[in-house]
Amino acid sequence: MGNKLHVLDLLVLLASVVIFLVIGASFSGRQKSTHKYFKAGGSIPAWVIGMSILATLISSVTFLAYPGAGFKSNWILLVQGLMVPLVLLGLVWIVVPLYREVIGLSAYEYFEKRFGFFARIYSSLSFSLMHFSKMGTVFFLLTVGLASLSGFDPYMILWFLGLVIVVITVIGGIEAVIWADVFQGFLFIAAGLVSVLVLLFLPPGGPGAVLQTAWDHGKLGFGPYDLDFSKLTSIVMALNGVFYAVQKYGTDQTIVQRYLAAKSDRAAIRASLMGVLLCVPVWAVFMFIGTALYSFYEITKLALPAGMKAEEVFPYFLMTQMPPGVVGLILSGLVAAAISTLDADLNCLAAVAVEDYYGRFRRGATDRAKLIVGKLVVVVCGIAAVLIASLYIRLGGEGVLGIVFNLYAIFSGGIVGLFLLGLLTRRANRQGVLIGILACVVFTAWATLTSTQIPASGGGKALMLDLGRYNFTHHTYMLGVYSHLILFAVGYVASLFFPAGNPARNLTVHGWLDKRRAAAKNEPVAEKRPESLVR
Numbered sequence: 277m278g279n280k281l282h283v284l285d286l287l288v289l290l291a292s293v294v295i296f297l298v299i300g301a302s303f304s305g306r307q308k309s310t311h312k313y314f315k316a317g318g319s320i321p322a323w324v325i326g327m328s329i330l331a332t333l334i335s336s337v338t339f340l341a342y343p344g345a346g347f348k349s350n351w352i353l354l355v356q357g358l359m360v361p362l363v364l365l366g367l368v369w370i371v372v373p374l375y376r377e378v379i380g381l382s383a384y385e386y387f388e389k390r391f392g393f394f395a396r397i398y399s400s401l402s403f404s405l406m407h408f409s410k411m412g413t414v415f416f417l418l419t420v421g422l423a424s425l426s427g428f429d430p431y432m433i434l435w436f437l438g439l440v441i442v443v444i445t446v447i448g449g450i451e452a453v454i455w456a457d458v459f460q461g462f463l464f465i466a467a468g469l470v471s472v473l474v475l476l477f478l479p480p481g482g483p484g485a486v487l488q489t490a491w492d493h494g495k496l497g498f499g500p501y502d503l504d505f506s507k508l509t510s511i512v513m514a515l516n517g518v519f520y521a522v523q524k525y526g527t528d529q530t531i532v533q534r535y536l537a538a539k540s541d542r543a544a545i546r547a548s549l550m551g552v553l554l555c556v557p558v559w560a561v562f563m564f565i566g567t568a569l570y571s572f573y574e575i576t577k578l579a580l581p582a583g584m585k586a587e588e589v590f591p592y593f594l595m596t597q598m599p600p601g602v603v604g605l606i607l608s609g610l611v612a613a614a615i616s617t618l619d620a621d622l623n624c625l626a627a628v629a630v631e632d633y634y635g636r637f638r639r640g641a642t643d644r645a646k647l648i649v650g651k652l653v654v655v656v657c658g659i660a661a662v663l664i665a666s667l668y669i670r671l672g673g674e675g676v677l678g679i680v681f682n683l684y685a686i687f688s689g690g691i692v693g694l695f696l697l698g699l700l701t702r703r704a705n706r707q708g709v710l711i712g713i714l715a716c717v718v719f720t721a722w723a724t725l726t727s728t729q730i731p732a733s734g735g736g737k738a739l740m741l742d743l744g745r746y747n748f749t750h751h752t753y754m755l756g757v758y759s760h761l762i763l764f765a766v767g768y769v770a771s772l773f774f775p776a777g778n779p780a781r782n783l784t785v786h787g788w789l790d791k792r793r794a795a796a797k798n799e800p801v802a803e804k805r806p807e808s809l810v811r
Contacts, residue, residue, distance in 0.1 A: 280427045281595075281603065288604025289611060292463070293440055296615055299456045300448035310646050313449035314381055314627045315536045320451070322543035322550070324458055325534050328620075329551025330558065331457035332530055334464060335414045335617035338562050339610045340421050344587035346566020350497045355510050357559045359517030361552050364525050368548045370699070370788050371526050373541045377782055382631035383532035390698035390783050392706040398713055400632045402689035403529055407621050408657070412664025417587070418614040419665060425591050425607065430669050434662055437611070442658035445619040446651050450537060453619045460612035461554075467609025468561040470602065471590075475568035478597065479575040489571040496567065505750040516753045519760050522692045525552070526699075529624040569593055618661070626653040690716035690763030697767050699785050704768055705777035712767025716759050723748035723755050 281289075307313045320328075345353050379385040384403070388396035415434060423430035444452055476483040490496050500509050525531055525548065534551075538544035569589050573580060584592065594603050630650045635641060641649075690713065697704040697712070725741035727748040732738040739747065748755070771777070781787030 281425055281607075282600035284600040285604030285607065286426070288601060289608055292608035292611055293437075295459060296444055296456050296612070297440065299459065300444035300452040303449060303452040303455070304447040306451065307447070307449040307647070309643055310381070310630065310650065311643075312451070313647055313650060314533065314623065314630075316449070316451040316454065318537060319539060320454055320537045322538060322546040324454060325538050325544070325547035326550030326554070327461040328454040328457035328616075329531060329534055329547060330554045331460045331464070331613070331616040332534075332620045333524075333551070333555050333617075334558055335417075335613050337414060337417060338559060339464075339467075339613050340417045340587050340590060342559065342562040343566035343569060343590040344585070346495070346563040347569045347589050348566070348586040350495050350499065351563050351567070352498050352500075352508060352510060352513055354559055354563050355498055355513035356517035356520055357556050359514055360521040360524070361556060363518055363521035364548065364552050367522065367525055368545055370785055372535050372544045372548060374699075374782065374788065375532050375535050376538075376541055376544060378780075379532075379536075380631065381533075381536065382628055383527060383529050384628065384632055386783070387694065387698065390779055391694070391704075391709045395694060395706065395709055395713075396632060398689070399527065399691055399694060400628050402691045403527070404625060404628060405689075407530075407625060408661065408664065411618055411621050411657075411661035412668060414614050414617055415661055415665030416668035418610065419669065420587070421591050421610055422607070424588055425595055425603075431666065434665055434669070437614070438658055438662040441615055441618045441622070442655055444615070445622045445654050445658070450533065450623050453616070453623050454534075454537065456619065457616045460609075460616040463605075463612045464609045465558060465561075467606040468558065468565065471565050471594075471606060472561060472568065474598065475565065475572055475593075479572050481575065485575055486568050486571040489574050490567045493570065493574065495570055505754050508751055508753070512751050512753050515757045519692050519757055522695065527691050527695045529628055530620050533624055533627060565590060618658075622654045622657055622661075625657045626650040629653040689720065690759040693760040693763030693765075693767065696760075697764055698779075698783065701768060701771075702779060702784055702786060703776055704771045705774050707774040708769070708771025709767045711770035712763040712765075715766040716763040719762050720755065720759050723758070727752060727755075 311317055342353070375383065375386065378389060382396075382400065384396045384400040387399045415438065418437065419430045419434040422428070422433050426433070444456065448456075476486055479486055481488075487496075498510050500507070501511070502509050503511055505512060531548075534547065535544040538547055566586075566589075572578075572593070573589075580589065580592065594606055598606070627650065630646050630653070634649050635646055638645075693712065693716070694709065697709060726739060726743050726746070728740045729737040730740055750758075779787075781790060
């Protein structure tokens, strides 16, 4: 970019990193058991967990890619986020107490109790693959932003921040992760609001001119609104958002682990509502930053460097229009957002590895051994995520936000369909679920191979597998939607050909409703033996 960070900005950035390390170190002496390391002893206040959920869901994707999307297009990608509170308001009252009652640590223990061991392994692997993909993208976006601003080597930045994040997570556990999220949440919101105010009042004509220019150029809409699944439309993003919300709040370990860290069911519910209701305005703020950036350069007629990508416009604006110190504050929000997302992912991946795999196959392992393995997994996963980000840097990262959504869709593996089969139906059983999973895998492989383009030997691009009119032609974001629906439908129909399941009451919504009715009448609720225990 031809600009370098002022020494004052570098000092502010360094101070924010030091604060994170101090937070991690302050909790290091308490991490003497897996109960503390992964669940914080179930002692975290609701408002703290709410801020932690907010910080986990916003990252460098929000900080750089959302402004990039708002600058390049309109607000259509925000439609996904708008679906989240609608789904959560109907889901949280059931899911939070369910998980706090039936699992020890891993969200995927629920799937084993409902459908057997294979369902647990499948769902935990889906989570792990999805989050490895996301972590690499978050690292990449953070590195690109800081490298373009500071002039430092991107690989040096990547490995330095990777080391910081691994250290914080290893020594501080989930307590350090959650409390660091509180600091990050306030810093991130402050950075976004400062950016919006500057972009509204800096151009000639002020807010009125900014909004009018955005409106005249079609930057404030959510369209196209066609009922067409073959291209990116509002209906495609809305459907994707519904399943994203169920997946995130019903099956994602990073969120479920927050439920377990709360003091009570009521506190966990309040935290979930707080987190999601704060997320939507924050997402909107950073989408609006992109819109206001477009208006700023349209009004001022200032030229952007040739070949600049949409994701690089916001960092360029910071370097050329913001005073020293303010730039450091805003970039500290970027760093904090990435750290809070990545340390949460690392801790949760370690929890899944220990609970679903190591503890399962080494049943005699002591709690101390599990704690050591968990910390080792943090280190290994951190290094792996940095290597993935290095590959992104080497290959370039065009349309990174689109890549993130595509990876969510592909690696979601019908997990929402599996979850809804367990929660909403009594009839579904392990045999039917196995068939549903196989159908989902076959569909996902076909749709991915026949819709993904790769460089061709003679130049240009070609499909990985071209089946002509039998190719998957709908938008990639619909792949995840269809995979959930296929697993649910095929799993349920296939279950009809096998003996009915016999799930414990606390594993389905029907049992939850029975409990509510019994509680209202002060009557006891008879329990069933779970199907997974019936031989």
